[in-house]
Amino acid sequence: MSKLPDFEAWAVFAKVVETGSFARAADELDMSKATVSKAVSRLEARLGTGLFHRTSRRLSLTESGRNALERAGRILAEGEAVEAETAAQSAIPRGVVRLAAPVSFGLLHLADILPDFLARYPEVTLDVSLADHKVDLVAEGFDLAVRIAQLPDSSLLARKVCDMRVMLVGAPRYFEAFGKPQHPRDLVQHRCFTYANADNPGLWRFTDANGEETSVNVEGPMRVNSSESLSPSLRAGLGLALQPEFICWRDLQAGTLETAMCDWRPPTPALHIVSPPGRLRPVRVKVLMDFLAERLSAARWETGL
Template identity: 60%
Template sequence: MTRRLPDLEAWAIFAKVAELGSFARAAHDLGLSNPTVSKAIGRLEARLGIALIARTSRRLSLTEGGRAALERATRILREGEAVEDEAAEQSASPRGRVRISAPLSFGIGHMAAALPDFMDVYPDVILDFSLTDRQVDLVADGFDLALRIARLEDSSLIARRLTPVRLQLVASPAYLEKHGRPTHPGQLAQHSALVYTGGAAPGSWRFIHPQFGEEVVQPAARMWTDNADILTPALLAGQGLAIQPEFLVWRELRAGTLEVAMPDWSPPPLALHLIMPPSPLRPLRVQAVIDYLGVTLSRAPWAVPQS
């Protein structure tokens, strides 16, 4: 029995419908008519004998079969785009949409300033940002790349390490003068903690000493938050200590309005990574963003050691 070729175009259309959550938006984005998109999904469903998308008058959602097929369908779409870009003239100007996920505070504080120059150089590239501290699924959620500040676990994703991200226990000089400067993690039980909840163990603070090893403490928290930016005013007002990434407090540290508490004990460092789907094929527009961010973010003032 001769096996039919897969309907790659229909699978790519299905991935775009799932990404945008709408037949009409997918048709507009792909430059197709609404009936063409609807017929493509219908062909797949008839061929498979299952429904991929549940439709109502107000919204659509993926069926269990649709969710199971989405990752590979998205890969078909992305690799098809990449193949076309690779086959095009290398002198061609990158064009099209690039979907990027980045941490909220980092995206606003450090990526935003770098974007106008990129847009000047690549006027035909459309940047589509999602700023969230949640770790998105690049393939299932249709992202071309993501910035992550973490200690990465092994995965099938491609990671490019850009720069270390130091974490520091900080407080205002006035707070430390009033409450004392701790010299050991065990002393933090007598201090007020301002806690970021986005880490792996938000209620626990881990410190490493080059001679005495590791200590883990659970300080008494006066504030909990899933966005570390909100901690800075409380720190400056002398309301407690917090573990903050250097990119959030480097200006205050240089100005002396905050200082590193307990400098002999350091939280384990993280790193800034560019994360990409596992396919080695990437459209020129995506590679342009990767190259630009790789250079720009590695040269950020907080990432460059001061002499």
């Protein structure tokens, strides 16, 4: 099998002719003069003929050099052109980005801001998958995922956007009928809705202002795999639940739900944008990550906007 042509040496040869000297070619190519000279010598050795007449005062082409110059110039020009064109294209966000996000958060908050992203980057196509189970970014081919969790150590790259408060909530009518719990141990007397995707759905953990930790096993009439689906039953006064603020904030503002046991905090997850290992990301992925971080850090469930 024949060897590939020495494209670098041909491009160096053309640059030497273009600039008129080895030294000026070296400056333009950001190479040492010795490296430029070796590239031309390597090419001459491979061809078995000289390309330049060299004297202490001038540099001129041999007949072989003159015959090769036009095509060598095309090699240099095409190489410069393809690099410039590819660099320009890579600077423009375009192509498909696959994004995964939890169902409730995706419907309540992510969906509202994606039209602005598409308007800003019209050549980017989004492939959005909403699911409450943890997707495998690498195996399933996702570029990014929005995750609300206390993330374990992993090879994935995670960018924290903001903390996400979780609170114990119920309807005023529930508290009128059954009273408000004051301590986690009181919850064994209450009807508690649970979230099936938690590590241990029936075990609720809390920490007080002094750092005291406690946990309690709870029971209730319903377990769901989407926290948003609990909202109607909570408003109807049928039980209590630990709800993320991004789901219940409007009900809290409207007074249809109230918080309880505010001196005790459940574990606080954070909103992260997670991507597969590797620091190099296509520009289409980077601009989406920056956009999500910018827009989701201004949490409207906290500002009330």
